Amino acid sequence: EVQLLESGGGLVQPGGSLRLSCAASGFTFSSYAMSWVRQAPGKGLEWVSTISGSGGGTYYADSVKGRFTISRDNSKNTLNLQMNSLRDEDTAVYYCARRIGVAGRIDYWGQGTLITVSS
Amino acid sequence: EIVLTQSPGTLSLSPGERATLSCRASQSVSSNFLAWYQQKPGQAPRLLIYGASSRATGIPDRFSGSGSGTDFTLTISRLEPEDFAVYYCQQYGSSPPDTFGQGTKLEIK
Numbered sequence: 660e661v662q663l664l665e666s667g668g669g670l671v672q673p674g675g676s677l678r679l680s681c682a683a684s685g686f687t688f689s690s691y692a693m694s695w696v697r698q699a700p701g702k703g704l705e706w707v708s709t710i711s712g713s714g715g716g717t718y719y720a721d722s723v724k725g726r727f728t729i730s731r732d733n734s735k736n737t738l739n740l741q742m743n744s745l746r747d748e749d750t751a752v753y754y755c756a757r758r759i760g761v762a763g764r765i766d767y768w769g770q771g772t773l774i775t776v777s778s
Numbered sequence: 779e780i781v782l783t784q785s786p787g788t789l790s791l792s793p794g795e796r797a798t799l800s801c802r803a804s805q806s807v808s809s810n811f812l813a814w815y816q817q818k819p820g821q822a823p824r825l826l827i828y829g830a831s832s833r834a835t836g837i838p839d840r841f842s843g844s845g846s847g848t849d850f851t852l853t854i855s856r857l858e859p860e861d862f863a864v865y866y867c868q869q870y871g872s873s874p875p876d877t878f879g880q881g882t883k884l885e886i887k
Contacts (some may be wrong), residue, residue, distance in 0.1 A: 694876075704815075704823065704866055706876035718874035754822055762873045764813045766834065768822035 660769045661685040663755045668772030675745050675776075681738040681769055689713070689733040692761045695740050697751035697770075705755070708740065714720030718761070723749075745776045760776050780805055780869050784879035790887040794826055797854040799882045801867035806847045811871030814852045817881075818863045826865075827852060854884075862886050 667679040681693070695707040697727040709718045717729050728741040738755055755769040781804040781812055791797055801812065801874055810830040813821035825834040827843035840855040867879040 681782075681856070696876075703881045704868070704878040706874070706878070709876075720875055738807075758870075761868060762811075764825065764828040764870050765809050765823075765868070766825050766828075768824070770822055 661757065663737075663757065663767060665753065665755050665769045665772040668753065668774050669750065670683040670775045671745055672778050673745060674775055676741070677745065677774060678742040678745045679742065679753055679755075679772060683736045683738065683755075683757070684699035686757070688731075692758045693731060693738045694756045694758055694765060695729065695754055696754045696765070696768075697749075698754070698760075699748075699751040702751075705751075708754060709758070709761055710738070716761060728755065742774070745774075747776050750774060750776045758764075779796070779875060780807065780872055782867055782869060782877055782879035783866055784865075784882045786882060787856045787880075788883045790884060791857055792887045793857050793859055794859050797852075797857055797861070798882060799854075799865055799884070801845075801850040801852070801879050803848040803869060807850075807869045808871030810845075810846050811869060812843075812845070812850050812868050813858040813868045813870060814841075815868065816861075816863045817866065823866065843868050857884075 684735045684742045696708040696713045716730045726744045730739045752771040754771045757767040758765045785800045812830045814827040817823040831843045864881045
């Protein structure tokens with residue numbers, strides 16, 4: 660059974676940093692691209708970042724480019740998102756998601772972790 | 779970037795009725811790489827349809843997707859109580875970036 664379990668969420672002040680992690684199990688992690696997708700309170704879904712299975716390709720939404728860094732450790736089946744220079748508008752539930760290729764569909768989602776950026 | 783517009787914003791129907799949800803793209807979606815997701819309150823989205831018309835594993839056959847190019851439809855043939863949720867379309871053919879529609883809320887009438 661595919662399982663994606665996010666951790667690392669919480670309250671952070673504007674300008675601060677936070678690191679999210681996603682522990683994956685139930686599939687061959689290195690064979691799949693992975694993404695982060697976020698959802699602000701009461702709003703829709705927004706793609707944040709994608710990383711290829713090998714980790715050699717990374718892609719970012721313009722809204723986070725230069726501030727967020729996606730990475731993965733295939734030996735530990737873990738996906739990470741380093742978030743720097745956080746802004747109020749980064750407040751959202753962040754979902755870890757498995758996808759079928761860098762440009763493929765998302766087929767599994769984690770349960771999400773809430774990031775609140777507030778002073 | 780492809781913009782997806784979903785309509786209606788809210789759809790009020792009764793169990794047993796047929797639901798038709800629309801997703802229109804600002805330009806043609808590559809290879810009909812369009813997906814539909816269902817999201818219930820407090821839960822993660824769940825993949826229903828991919829490739830515009832293929833049902834994901836475990837999805838009941840009352841859910842069907844159709845369309846091509848710029849116009850896509852999700853149809854739920856006979857609504858069950860558990861189908862009332864928010865539905866999102868997503869294009870991934872020209873990703874990254876992915877783009878999502880703003881969602882359609884399907885509520886009980």
